[in-house]
Amino acid sequence: MVKHNKWERNHSPPTLASLAYEQEVGTQTAKRFAKTNGPPKGKPWFWLTREMIESEAWSQLSLAARRVIDRIISEHMGQGGKENGRLIVTYDDFHAYGIRRQSLSDAIELAIKLGFVDLTVRGRRSAGANRTPSMYGLTWLPRHDWTPPSDRWKTVSHRNIEGRYESAPRQDGGIQQSQGAETNPV
Secondary structure (H helix, E strand, O other), rough: OOOOOOHHHHHOOOOHHHHHHHHOOOOOOHHHHHOOOOOOOOOOOOOOHHHHHOHHHHHOHHHHHHHHHHHHHHHHHHHHOOOOOOOEOOHHHHOOOOOOHHHHHOOOOOOHHHOEEEEEEEOOOOOHHHHHHOEEEEOOOOOOOOOOOOOOOHHHHHHHHHOOOOOOEOOOOOOOOOOOOOOOOO
């Protein structure tokens, strides 16, 4: 173990080398470090892998599509992490989360196309008791019926999505414009 005087041991943060050594030995500092960097006790939490965040599919997400994923994650946590594939999120829920209604259907479609979300039950708009809400699933987690994760986001490539959405980069590195949009307004 690294020798410190009493003041340094009580007031300076441990170095990575000393923590690695202490984790092997199993000291209190290592246990406290592991506890503070773990999930919070008694609170819902969620993980995203570095591979997922650095993926090509993740980089193609629009802000609205990311909010769609975040809202579905929030619903997943609200259900105790046990209802993936049966997560009911209505348009009103998405709108209350900050997604404009005008961009909501495109954002959901993009999240599905990029492989982060599955639409397990397509809802239909209706009034009264005949409502059928859409149900969603997160593709990197197992389903409620123990179906293993599909990880569809891993198979998405730039070629799969280019030209389909306004935010998709073109071959020359520019951003596609909407049809009819002026590039040089007067």
